[in-house]
Amino acid sequence: MNYSEMTKEQLKALHYEVYKKYEELKGMGLNLNMARGKPGTDQLELSMGMLNAVTPEDMMKGKDEMDFRNYGVLTGIQECKELLAPMIESPAENIIVYGNSSLNIMYDTISRSYTHGVMGSTPWCKLDKVKFLCPVPGYDRHFAVTEFFGIELINIPTDNNGPDMDMVEEYVNNDAAVKGIWCVPKYSNPTGISYSDEVIKRFASLKPAAEDFRIFWDNAYCIHDLFDDDFAVILDIAEECEKAGNPDMYYKFASTSKVTFPGSGVACIAASKANIDWITRQMTIQTIGHDKINMLRHVKFFGSFDGMKAHMKKHAALLRPKFAAVLNSLESELGPTGIASWTNPKGGYFISLDVMEGCAKRVVSLCKEAGVVMTSAGATYPYGNDPKDSNIRIAPTLPSPAELEKACEVLVTSVKLAALEKLI
Amino acid sequence: MNYSEMTKEQLKALHYEVYKKYEELKGMGLNLNMARGKPGTDQLELSMGMLNAVTPEDMMKGKDEMDFRNYGVLTGIQECKELLAPMIESPAENIIVYGNSSLNIMYDTISRSYTHGVMGSTPWCKLDKVKFLCPVPGYDRHFAVTEFFGIELINIPTDNNGPDMDMVEEYVNNDAAVKGIWCVPKYSNPTGISYSDEVIKRFASLKPAAEDFRIFWDNAYCIHDLFDDDFAVILDIAEECEKAGNPDMYYKFASTSKVTFPGSGVACIAASKANIDWITRQMTIQTIGHDKINMLRHVKFFGSFDGMKAHMKKHAALLRPKFAAVLNSLESELGPTGIASWTNPKGGYFISLDVMEGCAKRVVSLCKEAGVVMTSAGATYPYGNDPKDSNIRIAPTLPSPAELEKACEVLVTSVKLAALEKLI
Numbered sequence: 001m002n003y004s005e006m007t008k009e010q011l012k013a014l015h016y017e018v019y020k021k022y023e024e025l026k027g028m029g030l031n032l033n034m035a036r037g038k039p040g041t042d043q044l045e046l047s048m049g050m051l052n053a054v055t056p057e058d059m060m061k062g063k064d065e066m067d068f069r070n071y072g073v074l075t076g077i078q079e080c081k082e083l084l085a086p087m088i089e090s091p092a093e094n095i096i097v098y099g100n101s102s103l104n105i106m107y108d109t110i111s112r113s114y115t116h117g118v119m120g121s122t123p124w125c126k127l128d129k130v131k132f133l134c135p136v137p138g139y140d141r142h143f144a145v146t147e148f149f150g151i152e153l154i155n156i157p158t159d160n161n162g163p164d165m166d167m168v169e170e171y172v173n174n175d176a177a178v179k180g181i182w183c184v185p186k187y188s189n190p191t192g193i194s195y196s197d198e199v200i201k202r203f204a205s206l207k208p209a210a211e212d213f214r215i216f217w218d219n220a221y222c223i224h225d226l227f228d229d230d231f232a233v234i235l236d237i238a239e240e241c242e243k244a245g246n247p248d249m250y251y252k253f254a255s256t257s258k259v260t261f262p263g264s265g266v267a268c269i270a271a272s273k274a275n276i277d278w279i280t281r282q283m284t285i286q287t288i289g290h291d292k293i294n295m296l297r298h299v300k301f302f303g304s305f306d307g308m309k310a311h312m313k314k315h316a317a318l319l320r321p322k323f324a325a326v327l328n329s330l331e332s333e334l335g336p337t338g339i340a341s342w343t344n345p346k347g348g349y350f351i352s353l354d355v356m357e358g359c360a361k362r363v364v365s366l367c368k369e370a371g372v373v374m375t376s377a378g379a380t381y382p383y384g385n386d387p388k389d390s391n392i393r394i395a396p397t398l399p400s401p402a403e404l405e406k407a408c409e410v411l412v413t414s415v416k417l418a419a420l421e422k423l424i
Numbered sequence: 425m426n427y428s429e430m431t432k433e434q435l436k437a438l439h440y441e442v443y444k445k446y447e448e449l450k451g452m453g454l455n456l457n458m459a460r461g462k463p464g465t466d467q468l469e470l471s472m473g474m475l476n477a478v479t480p481e482d483m484m485k486g487k488d489e490m491d492f493r494n495y496g497v498l499t500g501i502q503e504c505k506e507l508l509a510p511m512i513e514s515p516a517e518n519i520i521v522y523g524n525s526s527l528n529i530m531y532d533t534i535s536r537s538y539t540h541g542v543m544g545s546t547p548w549c550k551l552d553k554v555k556f557l558c559p560v561p562g563y564d565r566h567f568a569v570t571e572f573f574g575i576e577l578i579n580i581p582t583d584n585n586g587p588d589m590d591m592v593e594e595y596v597n598n599d600a601a602v603k604g605i606w607c608v609p610k611y612s613n614p615t616g617i618s619y620s621d622e623v624i625k626r627f628a629s630l631k632p633a634a635e636d637f638r639i640f641w642d643n644a645y646c647i648h649d650l651f652d653d654d655f656a657v658i659l660d661i662a663e664e665c666e667k668a669g670n671p672d673m674y675y676k677f678a679s680t681s682k683v684t685f686p687g688s689g690v691a692c693i694a695a696s697k698a699n700i701d702w703i704t705r706q707m708t709i710q711t712i713g714h715d716k717i718n719m720l721r722h723v724k725f726f727g728s729f730d731g732m733k734a735h736m737k738k739h740a741a742l743l744r745p746k747f748a749a750v751l752n753s754l755e756s757e758l759g760p761t762g763i764a765s766w767t768n769p770k771g772g773y774f775i776s777l778d779v780m781e782g783c784a785k786r787v788v789s790l791c792k793e794a795g796v797v798m799t800s801a802g803a804t805y806p807y808g809n810d811p812k813d814s815n816i817r818i819a820p821t822l823p824s825p826a827e828l829e830k831a832c833e834v835l836v837t838s839v840k841l842a843a844l845e846k847l848i
Contacts, residue, residue: 036495044493048480051717056472069468069685071460099523104711114539115549115573125539125549141709148709149539261493264717285565285572287528291715293475293688 002338003419015420022370022413030371032407037189037349038398039258039315040322046314047260053301054293068292074283075276080266080295086305087223088254089236090270096279099290102255102267106216107145109251109269112282113179114149118212119248119278124149124179133171133181135163137352137380137391139189142182142218153382156181158188162195165202176209180216186234187221190380190393191352192345194232204240206249215241215250221348222254223312226320231346238270248272256298258315258349259308266290266298322396322404326351329408339419342394351394352380353411359418360389366414372407426762427847439844446794446837454795456831461613461773462822463682463739464746470738471684477725478717492716498707499700504690504719510729511647512678513660514694520703523714526679526691530640531569533675533693536706537603538573542636543672543702548573548603557595557605559587561776561804561815563613566606566642577806580605582615586623593630600633604640610658611645614804614817615776616769618656628664630673639665639674645772646678647736650744655770662694671696680722682739682773683732690714690722746820746828750775753832763843766818775818776804777835783842784813790838796831 003011060068063078075081076097085092098105117123124130131152134143143153154171156163162185171178183203185195195203203215217237225231237250248271255267269279302308327344330353334340342353355363360377367374375393378384394411396404427435484492487502499505500521509516522529541547548554555576558567567577578595580587586609595602607627609619619627627639641661649655661674672695679691693703726732751768754777758764766777779787784801791798799817802808823831 038495041491044484044491047493051478051480051482052476054475056475058475060468067465067468069471069687071462071681071686073687100715101711101713107710111535111539115535123549125547144709148706257495261717262495263493263497263713264715282572285568286531287525289525289687291524291688291718293685294715294718 001336003423004338008424011420011424015417015424018413018416018420022366022417025410025413026370028371030406030410032371032399032403032410033373034395034399034404034407034411035373035375036398037395039262040318040398040400042318043315043397044261046311047301050260050264050297050301053297058296058300062296068296071288073292074287074289075280076268076290077292077295077299079299083299083302083305083308084254084266084268087308088219088252088268088270090238090252094238094273094276095268095270096276096283097266097268097290097295100257100263100265100267100294102218102220102253102257103141103145105253105267105269106142106218109216110145110149112279113212116282118214119274121212124151127177129177131171131175131178133163133168133178134382135181135183136382137190137386137393138182139184139218140379140384142216143382146182147383151179155382155387158191158193160193162193162199165199169202169206172206172208172213174209178208179210179212180214182216182218184218184220185237186219186232187224187345187348189220189348190350190391192343192348192350194234197235200235200237200240201244204237204244204246204249206246208249213249217250217252219252219254220258223309224258224315224349225312225347226316226323227346228313248274251275259311260298260301264294266295319397321401323351325401325404326394326396326408329405329412333412334415337416337419340415349395349397351396353392353394353415354390355392355415356419356422357388357390359415359422360386360392362418362421363392363411363414366417367410370410370414372410374411425760427843428762432848435844435848439841439848442837442840442844446790446841449834449837450794452795454830454834456795456823456827456834457797458819458823458828458831458835459797459799460822461819463686464742464822464824466742467739467821468685470735471725474684474688474721474725477721482720482724486720492720495712497716498711498713499704500692500714501716501719501723503723507723507726507729507732508678508690508692511732512643512676512692512694514662514676518662518697518700519692519694520700520707521690521692521714521719524681524687524689524691524718526642526644526677526681527565527569529677529691529693530566530642533640534569534573536703537636540706542638543698545636548575551601553601555595555599555602557587557592557602558806559605559607560806561614561810561817562606563608563642564803564808566640567806570606571807575603579806579811582612582617584617586617586619589623589626593626596630596632596637598633602632603634603636604638606640606642608642608644609661610643610656611648611769611772613644613772614774616767616772616774618658621659624659624661624664625668628661628668628670628673630670632673637673641674641676643676643678644682647733648682648739648773649736649771650740650747651770652737672698675699683735684722684725688718690719743821745825746823747775749825749828750818750820750832753829753836757836758839761840761843764839773819773821775820777816777818777839778814779816779839780843780846781812781814783839783846784810784816786842786845787816787835787838790841791834794834794838796834798835
């Protein structure tokens with residue numbers, strides 16, 4: 001029954017019942033975690049062939065004519081660029097392959113802009129004020145990077161089509177202190193939504209007040225579909241930016257962290273030639289190049305992009321029941337109550353749950369007391385501050401299905417309990 | 425015969441002879457390289473066991489109780505810290521293991537100091553002036569990192585015991601703009617000299633005017649001895665700094681780039697707990713951690729530090745004849761002439777050659793014309809500017825012994841020719 005239609009007495013009776021249920025769950029001494037967007041062990045097992053994909057019998061030279069084992073090849077081996085090109089949807093020559101962490105590339109990109117500017121612009125450390133737009137709810141580690149550099153973070157609301165583009169245009173086209181925006185355009189973290197064609201075209205057509213404004217397009221879940229017959233296809237920001245006369249306005253990021261091994265994947269950036277040249281100037285000073293054998297390992301393990309796509313279907317098969325378990329629990333337990341809403345993603349790693357305003361912190365704290373760790377309430381907003389205190393990120397990938405079922409029971413019970421506490 | 429004892433006529437006759445010899449070598453269409461401190465292919469073959477050191481049958485959890493394949497373990501797996509501890513001579517808890525490049529750690533360290541300061545000090549980007557001391561001749565990539573951040577580089581002469589410590593003390597103890605010094609304390613690049621106990625004790629006893637002054641102790645060749653019975657042992661800067669009451673004043677860097685594979689090794693920093701805590705604060709924002717499987721690969725391939733030391737003996741066996749070939753050629757061809765001097769390293773990757781003042785650029789250019797690429801003259805000095813134009817870095821490791829012999833013939837002939845051009 002919808003809580004809003006219940007009398008005070010009914011709510012009180014229900015509170016007693018839910019409280020009893022909560023205490024019962026608490027008594028079970030659970031120790032579960034729905035906080036981390038980490039692949040489950042079953043997913044890691046899919047990539048064990050990586051470990052002996054490169055053997056002592058392999059040719060140790062490739063298209064770059066350099067020994068994979070030795071120093072050299074600053075921007076990544078050609079074979080790996082070609083493997084990743086269809087994933088990040090840019091030609092090999094517009095790609096730099098890094099080490100294992102796309103977050104590290106993004107950090108580097110912000111750090112380089114801060115110390116040396118962007119393609120000749122004033123270094124951000126020499127400016128009085130730098131601002132970044134943050135579609136919310138979003139990814140805490142994005143926000144943390146910009147916060148670490150003292151950049152002012154501005155919330156941009158999102159709906160099912162992506163960020164509020166009126167607001168984005170207003171800021172970007174008029175305020176030269178606005179230097180970038182964090183985007184997860186496909187199966188967004190945490191909402192799972194994908195940007196509509198119109199949103200992406202409006203992104204590409206921005207007329208930034210700042211010459212060094214860049215769209216940080218973190219396509220972390222570009223090939224991370226859950227279903228064979230129901231998946232998102234988004235426009236390529238590079239192509240749209242070129243069409244709109246803004247060829248240098250984006251950086252695309254991607255990685256194989258959630259394709260092979262999260263700790264031992266390869267990450268890459270794609271951008272216009274002018275941007276790639278500017279980045280390479282720094283890389284020449286920063287390193288002699290990233291791990292080429294690990295790049296080769298990926299090339300050999302997958303053979304081609306088709307191999308990578310086939311591999312992703314195996315991930316999807318393991319993840320579908322986990323997403324379904326959470327969604328079923330939310331639907332059956334919270335659906336009738338009217339006290340929460342959530343997203344139903346077709347891919348990615350998260351489900352976004354909105355509980356009653358002012359209740360998210362309480363829900364997460366109740367979960368914790370009952371042995372279920374959730375992402376901190378507020379984490380999906382800059383400075384950890386969710387103005388409505390209502391958003392909770394659910395990460396269903398790491399626990400086993402049986403654990404998930406238990407964890408969801410705790411979660412929905414906590415959502416109800418917090419709402420009832422507020423209503424009575 | 426010593427050139428200084430020859431008459432003008434004798435010199436002219438010799439010039440004619442040397443010139444003929446040079447033209448003859450030039451006619452051979454050589455294509456050789458003594459510029460790069462890269463291991464030879466024979467050395468890379470020593471580590472092929474790395475490629476299948478970790479297999480699908482291995483336990484995927486270790487002392488940190490985290491899956492090696494997944495996200496997590498920010499500062500490196502415990503097993504790898506323990507492997508590297510005796511190499512870098514610091515306890516595991518004072519070590520952070522990074523990716524494949526110690527240069528990248530050094531870049532990060534400078535960049536972090538520039539953007540965020542050092543343990544609470546003013547970020548260097550907010551200061552009018554930052555200076556760095558550069559013992560010369562030294563490593564061009566060190567100098568390049570600090571130059572990239574607009575830091576003023578100051579030459580510090582070195583002798584067989586290390587940098588001129590009177591000058592170092594004068595700068596460090598009196599000028600708060602001096603924030604660091606680049607050191608390669610053992611088998612220095614390019615001279616091959618190792619710092620004496622007295623030099624290291626004077627380093628440890630500095631009384632810096634700047635609270636954020638740090639010694640950048642790049643122990644790149646810490647276990648890279650050429651001989652079993654004749655090798656350098658240097659004092660540990662960490663221990664000496666602690667004894668002298670300066671526990672936070674150093675960063676030690678090392679890597680396995682010239683132990684296993686240059687492109688796929690592991691690199692580390694060791695420092696006091698206060699420094700490690702400060703660095704970790706940044707790393708938490710920068711990455712989710714480096715490649716743990718590659719760390720495990722090193723642990724399994726070597727078994728222990730003894731395994732690593734045994735492995736280094738195999739490198740030494742391959743390198744000794746190469747160093748000997750160069751030294752023999754210098755000794756027999758240039759020894760009697762009095763126009764050059766050079767170092768006789770017991771380890772490391774380089775031999776440092778000083779030719780007649782004002783001749784280094786000419787020598788390198790003559791070599792190039794005859795098909796032998798040497799490190800650019802001046803590269804061993806900040807801003808590529810060797811005030812005496814006399815130092816040339818010889819890297820004997822990459823060419824085969826037969827190639828080395830030819831390359832040395834070109835080199836010594838060019839040294840003679842340049843000197844004779846100057847003398848007549």
